[in-house]
Amino acid sequence: MSRPELTGHASLFYNEKEARKYDSSSRMIGVQREITERAVELLRLDDSKPSLVLDIGCGSGLSGQVLEERGHVWLGCDVSRDMLTVAKEHEEDTKVLQSTGDLMHHDMGSGLPFRPATFDACISISALQWLCYSNSAAQNPRKRLTRFFSSLYTVLKRGGRAVLQFYPETAEQAVLISETATKVGFAGGVVVDYPNSAKAKKHYLVLSFDRSLAPRRGALGTAEQDQKQQHVTVGEALGSNKGKKQPPRKKKGIKTKEWILHKKDAQRTKGKDVRPDTKYTARRRRGKF
Amino acid sequence: MRILTHNYLQSNVKGTEKGYPLLIEPNRVVVEESPVNLSMLQTLLPKLDYSAIVQAARQLATYEDANEAFTVPDLPDLLPETLDDLFLTALYKFLFDLHVIEGHLVCPDTGRKFPIKEGVPNMILHEDEL
Numbered sequence: 001m002s003r004p005e006l007t008g009h010a011s012l013f014y015n016e017k018e019a020r021k022y023d024s025s026s027r028m029i030g031v032q033r034e035i036t037e038r039a040v041e042l043l044r045l046d047d048s049k050p051s052l053v054l055d056i057g058c059g060s061g062l063s064g065q066v067l068e069e070r071g072h073v074w075l076g077c078d079v080s081r082d083m084l085t086v087a088k089e090h091e092e093d094t095k096v097l098q099s100t101g102d103l104m105h106h107d108m109g110s111g112l113p114f115r116p117a118t119f120d121a122c123i124s125i126s127a128l129q130w131l132c133y134s135n136s137a138a139q140n141p142r143k144r145l146t147r148f149f150s151s152l153y154t155v156l157k158r159g160g161r162a163v164l165q166f167y168p169e170t171a172e173q174a175v176l177i178s179e180t181a182t183k184v185g186f187a188g189g190v191v192v193d194y195p196n197s198a199k200a201k202k203h204y205l206v207l208s209f210d211r212s213l214a215p216r217r218g219a220l221g222t223a224e225q226d227q228k229q230q231h232v233t234v235g236e237a238l239g240s241n242k243g244k245k246q247p248p249r250k251k252k253g254i255k256t257k258e259w260i261l262h263k264k265d266a267q268r269t270k271g272k273d274v275r276p277d278t279k280y281t282a283r284r285r286r287g288k289f
Numbered sequence: 290m291r292i293l294t295h296n297y298l299q300s301n302v303k304g305t306e307k308g309y310p311l312l313i314e315p316n317r318v319v320v321e322e323s324p325v326n327l328s329m330l331q332t333l334l335p336k337l338d339y340s341a342i343v344q345a346a347r348q349l350a351t352y353e354d355a356n357e358a359f360t361v362p363d364l365p366d367l368l369p370e371t372l373d374d375l376f377l378t379a380l381y382k383f384l385f386d387l388h389v390i391e392g393h394l395v396c397p398d399t400g401r402k403f404p405i406k407e408g409v410p411n412m413i414l415h416e417d418e419l
Contacts, residue, residue, distance in 0.1 A: 049328075050328075050329045052333060073293075077412075102291050104298075105412065105413060106412040110416075111419070113299050113301045114299055118297045
């Protein structure tokens with residue numbers, strides 16, 4: 001499947017038709033639900049008391065349903081108006097249950113419009129990768145990512161966690177995203193589920209304020225340093241020693257004593273006439289004068 | 290949009306100092322009764338800005354006169370030290386059951402208006418407002 005991110009802005013891709021399709025596809029619902037449950041598991045929320053959770057890119061509210069079932073209060077934001085309309089209809093359908101969620105129309109790339117330290121947790125399902133693409137000259141992916149993460153840092157309560165599931169197109173995108181998150185001060189990293197399967201593979205960026213695990217050396221360094229570091233880890237992961245310079249190997253003489261003895265032995269087994277091995281075998285000649 | 294959500298929202302337009310609390314200019318407000326969950330309110334209460342709730346109540350009260358469909362509770366200026374169930378229930382109903390369906394949110398510093406349509410506030414900013 002081609003990537004919808006390449007076709008234009010999210011609010012244009014998720015138009016009314018696409019939003020309905022998305023919401024009525026049972027496969028999509030199943031996948032989204034599974035991802036959300038995994039993300040909530042990674043959030044490690046206390047299910048005994050309600051928490052306030054921010055859902056970024058809530059779409060038609062599928063992820064909100066999972067949070068609701070666990071008794072949390074959520075606030076969803078999405079850039080696609082049509083998706084929100086579908087979500088609103090859902091809310092009206094399930095009036096018996098009385099939804100604990102609320103919706104707002106917002107673009108995460110322009111920063112989150114909330115009071116500081118508001119949310120206990122933040123969740124985002126299949127949305128973050130949209131920030132890596134720019135749809136106009138004024139949009140700079142790096143800038144938008146930084147703006148998003150720094151505002152997320154402010155609106156999250158200290159001790160809160162954020163789990164953001166995303167589909168990176170390339171490894172560089174995953175690096176760019178996690179690098180930006182680290183730069184604004186977050187601790188944490190990327191969890192990859194089913195890394196061996198191309199289809200089921202899922203990336204979760206787990207962010208927290210918890211620095212009990214010391215950040216990897218160079219994680220807070222300059223971009224250049226970071227890239228170097230990344231390069232080495234990638235190289236090692238592939239089982240090669242690219243990037244790491246090995247000391248130049250000392251050129252070994254080809255015709256060593258062992259080699260000559262081995263060769264003579266081989267000739268002998270073939271039945272050829274070979275001079276016997278003596279103390280003179282493979283001895284260097286006296287230098288010429 | 291619930292009043293609870295209004296309590297969290299803040300304007301991020303370029304040139305704002307605080308951008309909080311946003312002023313509410315309601316055009317249509319609907320009440321949707323929901324089962325009162327006081328324990329939920331009590332866990333959320335420490336994170337709420339009470340003065341912003343009072344301000345929202347004042348603004349909705351002026352709208353109330355034109356339409357008798359809902360009532361805004363009479364909230365004291367400061368959060369009472371002892372919270373009785375009666376007060377909490379009134380607060381819960383105000384925060385969770387009132388939905389602003391149409392209207393505007395206005396940034397207190399710059400006067401930028403954020404429209405509310407079909408119960409969803411639109412907080413999108415243009416590139417030049419960042």
